[in-house]
Each structure stands twice: as C-alpha cells, then as structure tokens.
Amino acid sequence: MSIDQEVAKARKDIRTDDYQMSIGEWVSLYENEDLDIHPEFQRLFRWTDRQKSNLIESILLGIPLPPIFVSQRENGVWDVIDGLQRLSTIFQLMGILKDQSGKSVPSLELQKTKYLPSLAGMCWDGENELPPELKRIIRRSKIGVSIILRESDENTKYDLFERLNTGGTKLTDQEVRNCILVMADMSFYEWLHSLTQISSFAETTSLSEKLVTEKYDMELALRYLLFSEADAEILRSVGDVGSFLSEKMIDLAKSTTFDRSKAYSEFKAVFDALAECMHENAFKRYSPEKGRHEGAFLVSVFEAVTAGVSARIKAGKSHNEIPNLAATLWTEHDFTNWARSGVTAARRLSRIIPFAREHFIK
Template sequence: MKHKNQTTATSLQEEIDKTRQEIRTDGYSMSIGEWISLYEHNEIDIHPDFQRFFRWSDHQKSAFIESILLGIPIPPIFVNQREDGVWDVVDGLQRLSTIYQFVGILNPNHQEENTPFTLQETVYLPSLNGKKWNDPDDQENSFTQAQRLYIKRSKIPVNIIQKESDPMIKYELFQRLNTGGSIATPQEMRNCILLMLNQNLYDLMSSLSRRESFRNCIALSDKLYEEQYDLELVLRFILLFDKDNDSLQKLGGDVSVFLTQKMRQMAVENNWNRHHIESAFDTTFNLLNQSMRDESFKRYKSEEDRFLGGFLLSAYEVIALGIGYNYRTLPPVDEIPNRVKSIWSNQIYKQWSGAGQNSTRRLRYLIPLGREKFSPS
C-alpha cells in the first residue's frame, strides 16, 4: 500500500510531466536589425490594439535606447508561433514598439506614435537629449552611421512558444509576465488577453461601453475611464446579469480572479449570444437613462429625498444586474425611481453593501435582491 505522501508526490510529478509536455519552446538571440526586418516583412505581430493599454513615456523609451547603447542585457522577448509562421508578441511589446517607432517604421495606424520620437536626456548619456535615428534635414542631431549600426547589431533574446504548445499557454504566459508591469489595471490586462482570445467578444464589450445611455448612467471620473473601469462594468454585466441562482450561491474568492477566469472561459467556449447580451444591456441602460440618468448608481438619502455622491458599485450590482435579468418583462419606466429608492432602506442591501464585505460573496445576496426588486410583479 502506497503511503499518502508517496501518492501525493507521484500525482505532483505526473502533473509536472504532463504540463511540461504541453509547452514546446525554443530560444536564441537575434540582432535588432533582424527584429526590424521581421516587422518590415510582416512576420511579427505586435498587436496594435494593445498600444493604449501600455504606458511608456518618452523618458522610459529614451532609457531603453540608452540601455542598448550601453550594452546592458535586454530581457527576452516572448513570442507565440502561429500556424502561418508569424510570431505573435506575448511579452515585449513596449521594447519592440519603442525600437520600431524610434527608427521610423512603426505602423501608421498608431495615430499617436506614427512618427519617430526625439530622445531625452538620460542618467548616463545626457547628450542623448534631442537625438534622432536619422533625420536628413537635421544630421547634427541624428545618430551617426556607426551608432545606428551598433544598435542594429545589438542582440535581444527571443523565447518562442511553438505552435505545438497548448493554445492556452500563451495567454497564461502573457498574464504572468505582464502582471505588475506596464499595464495599469486588472481590466487592462483582461482586455489584452481577450484581444488574443476572442476579438469578437472584445469588440462587443467595447461597443457596449461606448453606448451613450450607459455612459450617462455610470457618470465615471476621467481617471476611471482612463483605467478602463467602464469596460470592467460591462464585463460584470455580461458575466452576471443572467447567471443561474445555483451558480450565484457558489460565488466566493477574489472578484478580480473570478472576472478574469469567467471571461477567459466565455471567450474560449465562444457559446455566448450577442443578441441576448445586447438586448439586455440596451434595455437596462435605456430605461435607466430615461428614468434616473446620472443618479442611477448614487447613494439615496431619504431624509433629503435626493441622490448624492458618485458611482457606487454595490448599487450597480443590484440595479443594473436586476433590471438586466428582467429585461423582457420590466415594470413601467415611471416606477423605476421608487424601486431604486427602496433599495437603500432594504436590510439585505444595508447588510451586504457596506465596507469590509467580501466583494464576490456579497453578490450572492445583492444580485437576487435586484432581481426581486425589478421583477414585473
């Protein structure tokens, strides 16, 4: 009879062996000149849609060029080899796009980055200030041929996830490599992953987030829009508005992890109904825009009979998801304000909407409350 520890060790080793077989990789060093050639011949895809999710300033770009000139080792670029042989960049977007922009070949579809940039003063090379790659009209501030050749001959390693690997590996790798890096928020990370997994689902989310009725009702600050919080609210709606009650009661853990996992599952299984989602979303926010507008998710003070403050997520979870669930059989529009006001005196809402409540566990209580409040009866 096997000892329990032996069985556990065997199971672990089996998992390690199985997963290692699912990841096929290769790696070597490539000159920057070769990286440039790949881009010029459309043999590498740096995912232009990702550009807005990353934030390298001109100072960071200049520091990167400085590192190349000083011979400081550059971390490897991770790529996924597609069936057509083209490399998808999994990690290294900013390094490569900085090079491509600096030498003047970055795709002109990048509206804000379609011209070469001028370097800034750096810590060890202050004379980089004002320097360009090669400007025929300003040779004094252009790199010399020797400096350009030095950069083109410098090497950056590449790690290749071969096409035989499990399809989910590149998304896992992208998420792990970029966590805590250039992307500002978890939702921006999700957006990048979703663009790689299912462009159609990303396009739907993006389209819904631009609906005027939705934007009128959530009334977010510029900072929250910049952080893509509007897209997170759209994702919460899509994942939760028609979730069955049994699944709701099992919710727990970190809500950010839940959103990422369920989004990935939805994207991979690709069995979602666009018409159903759009109908529920548009009905919900058109109704709220008619009846509540920017008061839809603000705190209600009964003693003053008015709504105060800014957007509250707990109110969104009750109101938007409750209306979305009932979108085919909603009460009349003139009843909506009073039903919203009644939520603020409800004991379940008071108990589960306060600070300190587990953000996923509270959904077990707030979502059913909203479904009841906005049922037709």
C-alpha cells in the first residue's frame, strides 16, 4: 500500500466536526449529563488555584483558548479527551462541579492574577461575588470543540487521548493508560487495580511510595498479564513497549473470552509463591560472588521470574526450588546478556521470557 493510500484509509477511519461553543452551552451540556469530564481523572489532572485563576483571567481578557477535544458515544454523550482541567475549572467556579461520587466540589475562590489583581477572593456567588457583567463575559465566551464522531474507528479516542496527554505532560505513561482504561471499561480498571492490592504482590515488588503514586504497580500487573504467557511470535512483535501495553490493554479489557477470575487466581498464586520463598528479594539482582540478592527492583528480573514461576506452577512443580532457580538465572549467559541495562525491552522480552520459562521448570 502506498503512502497516499495509507493516508486516505486512515482519514476514512476518523470522522470529525469542529465549531465554536459558548461557555454557557458547555455548562448546559454538563448539567444535562450530555458531557462526561471523567471525574475519576481529577486527581491526575489537578491544577493549582493559581493556574485556575489564570484561566479565568484569560477568559475575561478575551485570550483565545485551545479547543476541547471530545469523542461522541453511540448515545450521543461526549467524552472529554482533552480539556478536562479547563472545563473543570469553569464548572468549579460556577459551583456545579461534581466529584466521582457525585458530590459537589467546593466552589473556586479566585486568586490575584498578573493583569487582574482585584480577582483575589472573588467567587461566582456569595459575599465577594463577581460582578454580573463579568459573569456574562464568561458565559458568552467561546471555546472551540473538535468532535470525533461516533462513525470513527472505535479505538480512535483512546489513541487521541494518549497523543494529547503525553509529551510535556506530568502524567506517567501508566496514568495515561489508566485514564484510557476508565473510558474503555471502568470494571477492568478496577479489576487491574485489585491485582496490585494483593499483599504478596506489594511485598515482592516493594515499590517506593512515589512509584505507587505514579501507578507503576499497575503497569507491572499489566506487564505480567500481557507478557507472562505470551508466545514467542507476540514477544517478537512488541516493538515500542509503551504502545504495545496501551493497545493490548484495550484488547484485554474488551475481550469476551478473557477469564478475569481465573487470571486473578493465577496472578495471586505466582506472587504468593514468591512471597513465601523470596519475600522482597524476588526481583533483585543476585550476586553469585557474594551469594546474596542486592540492589533495587529490576523490571527485567520481574518479567523473567514471574513468567518462570507461572510456568513452574502450571507444570505442577513445588515451590522449594524457586529461590535457587532465581539465583542461578544470574549464572546463565542467555539471561544475563539480555537482562543487563542498556538492552531495550523490545529486544529483551523475546529472549529472557522463553528462557526463564524453560529454566524454572527444570
């Protein structure tokens, strides 16, 4: 297929519409539940009150704002793909913003800004209320909307969300994936999160509070699900690992054959076995010279050992040899050559995972 044909085909997969809407119209959509700003994301996309006040200042001064990107569902409801904080700030100022549980979020009290210092302490309603003429300016101000119509390819909104919310954003890759997953299937997001709450998983990975806050634990759970039993052909096809995780996560969430209950039990069995035998040493480097595990958590060890232990459990073999097998991995060149730093995940996975499976069922 030529580049011209590829462009033509891809353009047919995406149907969009663009126009200007007043803030009053955005408010009506939200109040009528025709607009979903996904309050589950508010912790991740949190702005400071100073940033929020600067946005209101921009509106009052007539500074054009970037368009809001939305995706139209089958029932006509709009999912906000990009622009959540802009809309949330406006709705909070007006006192109509709801949190994930449906409770009202406290109204925004504005702060002093560069060009409008008198905004300090002002609110939409109350003792220090914005003047009516300023409220009218806000309601009548326009923000463009770019709509991905429902005729578009089903996965377009997830791809667009990822593109718009990576690069320059403070979100980690997994936090972006979690947002995508909430839009795709909230129940799968909750199920994936439940894996990270298994005590043996937390004990063996022993992640820092910062990494847990950034949802790296959920990325590890996802890596296990996608890599531990993947065949050689799939592992060789990985390419960019981040893109692979995002794409296959949606496939898994929407799968009608994936047995979540069975997968949960198998996941727990692997980490229970590792916690019983190795505790916090499960995913650390082993020094044959010193005869001990040392250093920090290594994702390459996590990938190999979990795949190996999963294979061992399925083969009906005992847990007793797991510590020795994890240690002797570090005497095998077929493992150490590919598990070292500097080797990309795309090159590493297709080598260490099949090797680890064979190694752990000896």
